[in-house]
Amino acid sequence: MLSRKEFLKGASATAGIAALASIGLGRKTAAEETVAYADSIAWNAEYDAVIVGFGGAGAIAAIELADAGLDVVVLEKAPYGHEGGNTRYCSQRFLHVAEEDRDKMVTYMKNVRGLYENMDDEVIDFLVDGFTKTTAYYEKLGGVAYELKHDPEFPTFEGSDIVTKCYTMNNGGKGFWPVIRAAAIERSDHIHIWYESPAQRLIQDPYHKTILGVTIHREEGDYHIRAKRGVILACGGFEANNRMVEDYLQLPYAIPLGSPYNTGDGITMALEAGADLWHMSALSGPFLEFQNPNTTIPFRQLMGTLSYSSLKDTSAIIVGADGTRFVNETVGLKHGHVMFHGLYIRVPISLPAWAIFDEKARLLKPLYRVWSQGMEKELEKGWILKADTLEELAETIGVPAENLVAQIERYNAYCESGVDEECGRPAEYLTAFTDGPYYALPLVPAMINTQGGPTRNIECEVLDPRGNAIPRLYSAGELGSFYSSIYQGAGNLAECMVTGWKAAEKILANEDYKPETISLAAAEKAEQIDFAMKDEEFEAGEDEYIGVGYGIGRIVVKVRMDGDKIGSIQYLELNDTLGICDPAVTAIPAAIIESQSTTVDAVSGATRTSQGIIDAVNDALSKLKG
Ligand SMILES: Cc1cc2nc3c(=O)[nH]c(=O)nc-3n(C[C@H](O)[C@H](O)[C@H](O)COP(=O)(O)OP(=O)(O)OC[C@H]3O[C@@H](n4cnc5c(N)ncnc54)[C@H](O)[C@@H]3O)c2cc1C
Incomplete structure (x- = not known):
């Protein structure tokens, strides 16, 4: 219980009291009388822990808590059948490190971190120690390691010779997400999954800053869910929030390759609760792809996915807003990154972007494996635009005709000489344009996932801008990921495990929340202070x-x-x-x-x-x- 004196020391006293007064608790005035914000909420439900997001990280945290006997509610925004976030869409690979390779992996991860030092040594140790346990954990939950494959994304980095991914996709229903999801569902005596229950805001004691629960919004109304031991935010990134994409990624637009439900809600909620943000500009992608108008996600694998580009073997290039090329169309992007004068950076992109190709390319093979031969159906649907000449094509897509024509001439000259002086496309992939008709396919930047979000420490506590943990608030998974620059593939799922375990461990260590109180007397208005400065007035003497x-x-x-x-x-x-x-x-x-x-x-x-x-x-x- 706080004395009045202690309370008045608090810098944010007025804010706390204002909130209490607004809920009608400020009636009595006795100096030592106390009140608890938590008791003022009309709670609709109460669980040991509240987890926001039923993707990989949320599911793993829930499983850990359930196995320790706690009752957990998992709040999921998507309707039943669409849960699973990016985890359900992903390639299901996670990093695996043999115990004896731990130190080498630490070295490799330091190289991946590069110059971005806020992924500090402690974080790398924490992650890599976790990576040594991933495969065993997945197998414990019923998974079968389909293939452990040496697969470094940056083979030139020291330590890369031990980087191993556990492939789980083509594995008879034993992919990572199906296994984790089934394990969570099996524990339905302890894990309560609420679909179509988007978390709207964290309920926070305004004075002590402790997170008490979560407000969700359902069609019928808002509900306040109390968390006796804490809240874990595991609601993914902001791939599907174009406002955040613009603000944080310097892209005018982009579309997710994964979940349409990841709209950065965790960022908004954490900001409201006073969290700091980090790694906001870090993302996996963008690739350039065709947006399927019939679905929320684009087709994949036109340009830049790690080992495959359908533009490689044919007379097809990518041009930007001015009708010129800006990228080696065949480059193996490192989750969206390219080498730039000795430093990996995100691939620069001009928009709107177009794949341009000739008749020969159309007939050779479809740009997407699932498309029709000759791409006849896609032409019929109007997905691909056609013109007899390059000038007409330029006019159709709104780029300067002289630029496009000159670009194709230059490109053809590179095909002849075998040296692409503009973008460095390798000689074996230089196929010249020949006769029309010519074609254009509109491309959009497509993202795998974002890494940014509320800052966390290796305890998975969410931190405020001064580095203090916000009491009883934890995060896991790609929301506020530890990855800050370039990224080693399969690291996100591994991080989902490592952070899911840790956040659960922290909740387990907490006791049930006992409402913290403040003195009603603190409602008295503090003495007015004024630090305003005035221009000094000077006195003049004689003459x-x-x-x-x-x-x-x-x-x-x-x-x-x-x-x-x-x-x-x-x-x-x-x-x-x-x-x-x-x-x-x-x-x-x-x-x-x-x-x-x-x-x-x-x-x-x-x-x-x-x-x-x-x-x-x-x-x-x-x-x-x-
Ligand atoms: C195409 C693709 C391939 C990938 N391949 C790999 C790979 O092979 N290996 C790898 O490691 N990573 C891969 N990734 C990245 C990886 O999938 C993600 O980083 C990881 O799955 C994130 O897990 P998560 O639990 O943090 O978030 P998610 O799995 O995205 O789950 C977040 C959940 O929160 C829910 N949610 C959002 N807002 C709210 C709200 N307000 N209230 C309640 N619920 C909410 C969402 O609906 C979602 O279910 C890939 C991603 C994509 C898209």
Whole structure:
């Protein structure tokens, strides 16, 4: 229980009390009477823990808690059958590290981290230690390791010789997500999964900042779910939130290759609760793909997926808004990254982007494996645009015709010489354009997943901007992932396991929440303080006059008259930039005194200061005349 004195020490007291007052608890005034915010909420349900998001990370945390005997509610935004977030769409591979390779993997991960040091050594140790347990855990839940394959994304990095992924996809229903999902469903005595129950906001004690529960919104209304031991945010990234894509990824638009339900809600909720954000610009992607108008997700594997580009073997290029190429169409993107002068960066993209190809390419093979031979059906549907000449095609897609024509001429010359001087497409993939008709396929940036979100530490506690843990709030999975720059494939699912385990461990270590109280007396208004500064006023003595001018800042001078002559000029206040204004500071008063006039030349390089001093002296002299 807080005494009034202790309470008043709290900087955010007023905010806390305002919230309490608004829920009608401020009636009594006795100084030591206390009240608990948690008791003021009309709770609709209560569980040991609340997990937001039924994807890989949320499911794993739930399984751990259930196995320890806790009752957990998993709040899922998607309807039944569409749960699973990116985990359900993903390629189902996770990192596996043999115990004896741990140190090598640490070295490799440090190389993957590169210059981004907020993925610090502690984080890497934490992750890699977890990676040594992933396959055994998956098998414990009923999975069968389909294939353990040496598969580093950056083979030139030291340590890459041990990077291993556990492939689980083509494995008779034993893919990662089906196994994890089934394990969660099997534990329905302890795990309650609520579909179509999007979390809207965290319920937070406004003074102590403790997270007490979650408000969800269902068609019928809002419900407040109490978490006795804590809340885990595991609701994925912001791939499907175009506003956040624009704000954080410097892309005007992009579409997710995975879940349409990952709209960054965890970021909004965490921000409201006072969390800091990190890794907001880190993402896997973008690739350039055709957006299937009939689904929420695009077709995959046109350009840049790790080992496959259908543009490789044919006369097809990608152009941007000005009708010119900006990328090696056959490059093996490292989850969206390319080598740029010795540093991996996200592949630069011009938009709108188009795949351009000729008749020969159309007949060779469909750009997507699932498309019709000759892409006749896709032409019929209007997905692919056709024109007899390049000029007409340029007009159809709205790029400058002269640029497109000149681009194809240059590209054909590279095919002849075997050297792509613009984008470095390898000689074996340089196939020249021949006769029309010509075709254009619109492309959009498509993302695997984002890594940004609320900052967390290796305890999976969500942190505020000062690095303090927000009490009883944890995160797991790709929401606020530890990955901050380039990324080793299969690292996200492995992280889902490692963070899901840790967040669950933290909840298990918590005792049931006992409502924290504050003193009602704290509602009394705090004493008004005012740090506002006023311009200093200076006093003039006999034959002295004060004047004010403005150079870069305020300049105040005292002019002392010697009879009817200017005797001296003294600075009372001068805030211009030292090192720049200095010549004017000495030269201007000297010139004024010598000439007995304020019509003096400004000092070059310090003209604003010069004028400010002159104005200040004029201001002082005007008082003499007045
Ligand atoms: C095409 C593709 C291939 C990939 N391949 C791999 C791979 O092979 N290996 C790998 O490691 N990673 C891969 N990834 C990345 C990986 O899938 C994700 O990073 C990982 O699955 C994220 O898991 P998660 O549990 O954090 O989030 P998710 O699995 O996305 O789950 C988040 C859940 O939260 C729900 N949700 C969102 N908002 C709310 C809300 N307000 N209230 C309640 N619920 C909410 C969502 O509906 C979703 O079910 C791939 C991704 C894609 C798209």
